[in-house]
Amino acid sequence: MDCTVQKDTLVEAVSQVMKAISTKTTIPILTGVKMTAGLDGIVLTGSNSDISIKSFIPLEENGNENAVVHTPGQIVLPSRLFSELVRKLPDEEIHIQVDSRLTTKIVSGASEFSLNGLDPEEYPNLPVIDEQDVFKIRKDLLKDLIRQTVYAVSVTETRPVLTGVKWMIQNGQLVCVATDSHRLAQRSVPVEEAEDSAIHTLVIPGSSLNELSKILDDDDEQTVDIVMTANQVLFKSHNVQFYSRLLDGNYPDTSRLIPTESKTIIELGTKAFYHAIERASLLAKEERNNVVKLRAESSQVEISSQSLELGRVYETLKTEKFDGDPLRISFSAKFMMDALSKIDAQNVQIHFVGPMRPIIIRPIGDENILMLILPIRTF
Amino acid sequence: MDCTVQKDTLVEAVSQVMKAISTKTTIPILTGVKMTAGLDGIVLTGSNSDISIKSFIPLEENGNENAVVHTPGQIVLPSRLFSELVRKLPDEEIHIQVDSRLTTKIVSGASEFSLNGLDPEEYPNLPVIDEQDVFKIRKDLLKDLIRQTVYAVSVTETRPVLTGVKWMIQNGQLVCVATDSHRLAQRSVPVEEAEDSAIHTLVIPGSSLNELSKILDDDDEQTVDIVMTANQVLFKSHNVQFYSRLLDGNYPDTSRLIPTESKTIIELGTKAFYHAIERASLLAKEERNNVVKLRAESSQVEISSQSLELGRVYETLKTEKFDGDPLRISFSAKFMMDALSKIDAQNVQIHFVGPMRPIIIRPIGDENILMLILPIRTF
Known part of the structure; x- marks a missing residue:
């Protein structure tokens, strides 16, 4: 792998995927951030057992050159060090080069780092999502509805399903409900639904929604594509993909409360x-x-x-x-x-x-x- | 005691004296803030074993009416609650009234608190300072010299005297030195010295200087009067008096380092x-x-x-x-x-x-x- 990337762009992409990375994971490779340089751009990936985030840096965007990929390839780098390091590099341009022993040379201005990379082959694959059941929602609405429901989820694990927010799609409405059995929050929003959508109820972990909300920028006019499957949900925003597992179990019927x-x-x-x-x-x-x-x-x-x-x-x-x-x-x-x-x-x-x-x-x-x-x- | 005071003024004075108050003190009355309403204004006092801070609210200042004292008197109020409360009161005017059983009525707008006050007679007296050895220093210089020396004091108690900064006055210069025996910081500034000043070396706890620095506002042109005694130092700034105990023991001769x-x-x-x-x-x-x-x-x-x-x-x-x-x-x-x-x-x-x-x-x-x-x- 051999590429050159603009510091600002890399800093932003790294800070997005860092939200999925936990230093407490039991799988050592997941403490790293995966970097894949391809012909159309650079993808960064971070993951833990609940959520995974992919951030894409296109080679060019709005007439600005973000990156040049000299040789495609991939590497996994220690995430905490890498994210601190890119923020503190002296020059606006960062050159990253990986040799056959996974040693990664990062050069910016007069500063030269040589990091011991981890084997990208060991990095787990992200879930493959069948993009059949998709609906769209405006980004500002999505942020509002997370803020107005997620605070009411249960923080104890006695009934794990209550640590999530229930999302139901019915009649062009998305209805979100959270309760910890002492309080409840409910909000519905109109959504553009795919015609032949099959799955109508998801329970999304509250912690996933909190992290999702943090990486949604304030460009409110844009929409987010939401892809539903039986055990995963995928949020696709501009250049960022956010995967979350779903919670199992029957969510109680809250209407009678x-x-x-x-x-x-x-x-x-x-x-x-x-x-x-x-x-x-x-x-x-x-x-x-x-x-x-x-x-x-x-x-x-x-x-x-x-x-x-x-x-x-x-x-x-x-x-x-x-x-x-x-x-x-x-x-x-x-x-x-x-x-x-x-x-x-x-x-x-x-x-x-x-x-x-x-x-x-x-x-x-x-x-x-x-x-x-x-x-x-x-x- | 019966007085009316402007919220902004009271909030500022309380936040200043709070810096001297520790909730971990072994002397219960010192968890409180003392309020004294007199004929010329209101004095707030906070204290712990190392430092004491007095903040004075004059009845009038720069043509603004800060307070009206209807009946002079004094009271000690739970400091954490009182400081949160005054910040959150709804109206710009706060009326404080103490009855004979120390119950303190605080009224602002439609909000009425009734707090159980503590006996002001139990509050210890601040040290009486003989204002003989006094010198003056500009506030911005004082802040600089604290910032540029106090970081080097020792944080361990193995040699207590090294947790302080040594201040020496000689030939119209104030020389400040701090060392933890692995590093050292030294800064000197010119000062206006009293003519017949007797005491020439003080060791001031680093923690006291850090707190002092926080309550010095950015009105840089003003000077601070510094009164030295054998075991206390008093910093007198606009409406605020800051007392600190001094450290005992011989400060090592750092010049040979x-x-x-x-x-x-x-x-x-x-x-x-x-x-x-x-x-x-x-x-x-x-x-x-x-x-x-x-x-x-x-x-x-x-x-x-x-x-x-x-x-x-x-x-x-x-x-x-x-x-x-x-x-x-x-x-x-x-x-x-x-x-x-x-x-x-x-x-x-x-x-x-x-x-x-x-x-x-x-x-x-x-x-x-x-x-x-x-x-x-x-x-």
Whole structure:
């Protein structure tokens, strides 16, 4: 292998695939980054047992020369060292040359590294994906829907399937649901679906979606192709391919968790409500449970909390709208703040059925988002 | 106590005194921040066994009203909670009222906190400082001289006096020296000295100087008054007083460590040299010692390092100037980078006496700064 590549381009591609590489892997070759120089460009690959990322550097793009491949070939290089090194090289051009003993010479300006490469033949093959079931989604929508659901996945492994987000495709809608059985987040978006698509439900690990979100740049107008198979999902964005395994197991039916009636409905400014809870939480989090109380009556909502050691806090908010019975309820400040912080709308509508029934939070003006949290018994 | 204070002003004053407060103290009252409302303003105090900080909020400053004191008094409040709380209050005005049972009502907008205060009578008195031996120094100079010396103090407690920086005042000069016995940093600055000053040597804990540096704002034209006593030093800046205890024990005579002759002198661009060492360190730090090699001959300097597992790196720098014998020497990449990163001059002059004698680094154009590092035997 022998190629010359522009530093900026290489730095970006390496930082993308690094998100899939874990130094804690039990398979030593996977601590490396694989580099393949071919006739149309250079491919970098990083992988762990859950996700794999491929980043492609085309020889030329938008009239800029990114790379020249003198001799095609491949090599695996220690990933942490390689990623630090390319960032710190002195010149804008980097020359990479691999000899028959896998020794890799990296030259940039007056700096010359000689790294011991690893055998690319030992690097596992990425899953071969049959690109039959494909749908498209706008990048900004994809990022929103990850942000608005993944926070609610379970962080414990007691029910592994709950560490993932369920994606269902039905009637041109993608519906995403996450729950840890104390709270739930649901968001649907319209998608362009392939006509003869066969697979309609995936459970994608929350950690995979978090990493995916990090490598999606802010070029929001672009779409991402999503390829579904029985045990893998592939996200294809501009020059980047992101593979994730899927979770096995039956995802519970969450529709029966969501109450259909409500006895009290209040509307509040999203930020004002968030900050009132945050202030109450200053005392509540010193107690072990981080519970705040809410009392709603006529057009007023009172948020309060107390700590035996430190003191008490009260705050009164004026509701934008109030319907139904007066109410006293307690809930986790963290769960409420998590939900509110994912809502971009100016106002939220909150539905209560009673002090021990789920609380529903909906942004006003967007029927596609629903957050649910269970209350905590204190009264 | 009953007072009203502007949020911004209170937030700033609290964040200053928080730097002296440790949650790990064995004296419970010192986890609190003391607030004293008097006729001319409000004083906040934070303290641990090493340092104490007082921040003063004048009732009025530059035509702005900062505070109104309705009833003078004092209270001690849990510091972490109080500092988070004042930052998160909804309104620009904060009303603080203490009742006879030390319950402290903090009201801002619709938010009302009721905190359990601690007894201010239990709060220890700050040392009484006799303001006889005082000198002045410009704030920007003080920050520079802390930055350029404190990095070289010892981090181990085997010789406690070496965890401090020695300050000597002689002939209108303040000379600061720090050493951990493997490296040394020295900087002198001119100062305005009181005429009949008696104490001429202080050893100030490095940790105190680091905290002091953080609370000095960037209003560089101002001067800081430094009051010296036998066991305390007091830094008086605009509205802030910073007290530190001094270290006991005899600070070693460092002058005999600094070679007076040199056999090889090279001049290099500070940044180019720093970055070459940094790249060599990428491999060197994977080995346990983080040692890089330097070979100087005629007008060239070669920096290199290697790791058995990962590979090798070489880099050649052109010297700006070269005088004396060819040389091979090894040293800690970290120590060299620490020293170079504190030098603002474009070029540095490096003096060598031989492969096992101290290396001296001096910024070109500033005779007042000297860095020294000991080499490591590898050749």
